[in-house]
Amino acid sequence: MSAPAASAATAATVVTKVPRIPPSNFAVLLRRSKFASYDPQIGQIYTTYDGSAHRGDWGLKRPLSVRRRDGRLIINSVDTLYQQTEWTSAYSDANVVRKFEEIGVTPQPDRKGEWIRRFRMDNTSSQPEDGTRRPMKWMHDSDYARAKPEDVKxxxxxxxxxxxxxxxxxxxxxxxxxxxxxxxxEFQEYVEKRKTVDARLSRHHEQFLGAKFLESCKENPNFIHPMPHPTGGLAYNNMNELQSAVSAKPIPGRRIYLEKQTTNTLRGKMNVALGGWVGREHITLKEGAKGKECPVPLTDAGTKGGEPRRDPDAGKDVFRPLSMGCFLYSAPNVVGKYPQRIQRAVLKMQVVSWSDADKARSNPHKPGTVEYVKHKERQQNPQQARPVVPYTDRPRSSFAAYKQLQRTPPKDDAIPSALLNTLQDTIWKTPRPDPKNK
Known part of the structure; x- marks a missing residue:
């Protein structure tokens, strides 16, 4: 290689190896820190793991005194005038999703609640001309495809x-x-047109504003619609009644007090505390209980004078929330000057006592387990068992054995009917939630 060619190659190599300007230390620190996502007007929960949790390093200006690995905090202020970081524990708020998974209940938006008005509607469903829209079906995390517009109910x-x-x-x-x-x-003209369609409708302003809001995005398919979670992020499980009965276990709770009592029908509503929530149980009073105490024992919380409880076990029982009896009336507003917490959520839950449920079921064990199979063997009727064939009466050839089995052929509907009875027995006929008593 000649000298000019070697010098040209060396110059090209020098040009390609120009050192890059490294980012500043502050930019690297800000990108790796959780302070970059901090906004005091958005309710956020912060956590840390491993060695950072042991040192109290939460990615803020100074370490905090919380050294738990499963700690959950809400940062109210990063730095005050007194050079302190204000924080609040949010351990109970972060475990809401886990609580609903344990009790096996999927909340549904209340038809008369405030959250149903913010519920995003499905663009694929057929919509009437008045601008009203219907809630979106829970088709995500499902094995079924999205329903067609003409098939949507x-x-x-x-x-x-x-x-x-x-x-x-x-x-x-x-x-x-x-x-x-x-x-x-335009609103006055809209009201005049709607009078002839439905005179009983009193929310003309909501329909009108909603129709105007949709007109601004009809021509643009990429317009971003507000689409909140159906339950406001309180639960992400979508379980039916059978899944709830099989996978979820009953929860111990306490009967707090009798809310309503009607002496004419001898019925009442009992408030029950379970799993950090307060549910409602429909009970039936005994005949002739007018003017007497409720036959269901209540929790003995002592007296105002400081006397201890007479019966610590009074009011204890095992309950199961109804799979279709949990309704979300309103969700907390987590975006604003003062973000709200989970305590501002309004839920309506109906529960049923599960202490006598195992006695009513023929097999109280979980289907598919060893205990379930053993229980079925013990409860089998001896008269229906296969009789023992004596040795002298046994067929000597395979063809004769086949003929003997053909004498008593099994019924075709025996297995399906037994399976349906088992599933129905697993669910157990729990009372359905009454829409009037939500």
């Missing part, structure tokens, strides 16, 4: 999403008011 009538005035700043709220004032003539 329109069961719950709700309204499309509208801008939330509570989350607007003053200037944006003023612009929103000026926009609404310009829509007054």
């Amino acid at each position: 329109l069961d719950i009538k709700t309204y499309p999403p509208v801008p939330n005035p509570d989350s607007m700043k003053p200037k944006r709220f003023e612009r929103y008011l000026r926009r609404l004032r310009r829509l007054v003539p």
Whole structure:
């Protein structure tokens, strides 16, 4: 290789090996720290793991005194005037999803609640001309495909999403008011048209604002719709009644107090505390119990004078929430100047006593387990067992044995009917939730 060629190759090599400018230490620290996602107007829960949890390093300005590996915190202020980091424990808030998985209940939006108005509707379902839209089916995490528009059942009538005035700043709220004032003539015309369709409808303003909101995104298919979780993120399991009866275990709880009592029908409603929640149990009073105490024992919490409990076991029982008896009325508002916590969620839960359920079932064990099979063998009727064939009467050839088996052929519907009876016995006929008593 000649000298000019060697010098050219060396120059090219020098040009390609230009050192890159390293990022600043502050940028690297900010990218790896959780402080980059901190926003005081968004309710967020922070956690840390392994050695960072042992040292109290939460990715903030200074280490905290919380040294638990499973700690959950809400950071109220990163740095105050007194150079302190204000935080609040959020351990119970973070375990809400785990609680619903343990009790085996999937909350449903209450038809009369506030959360159903924010519930995002399905774009694939057929919609009427008045602008009302229906809730989206839970087709995610499912083995079935999305239903076709003509096959969707329109069961719950709700309204499309509208801008939330509570989350607007003053200037944006003023612009929103000026926009609404310009829509007054159109709203009056809209009300006149709706009078002939349904005179009993009293929420014309919600339908009108929802229709105007959808008009701004009909031409643009990439418009982002607000689509909150059906249960506000309280639960991510979608279990049916059979799955809840098989996988979930009954939970111990206490009967707190009798809420309502009707002497005419001898029925009442009992509030029950279980799993960190307060559910409602429908009970039936004994005949002739007018003016007497409730036959169901209540929890003895002592007296105001400080006397101990007379019976610590009073009011204890084992309960199971109804799979279709948990309703979400309103969810906490986690975005705002003062984010709300899980305590602001309003749930309506119906429970049933499970202490006598195992006695009513022929096999109280879980299907598929060794205890379940052994129990079925013990409870088998001796008259239905296969008789023992004497040695002298046994067939001597395989063809004769086949003929002997053909004499008593099994019924075709024996296995399906037995399977259905087993599944029905597993679920156990629990009382259905009454919509009037939610």
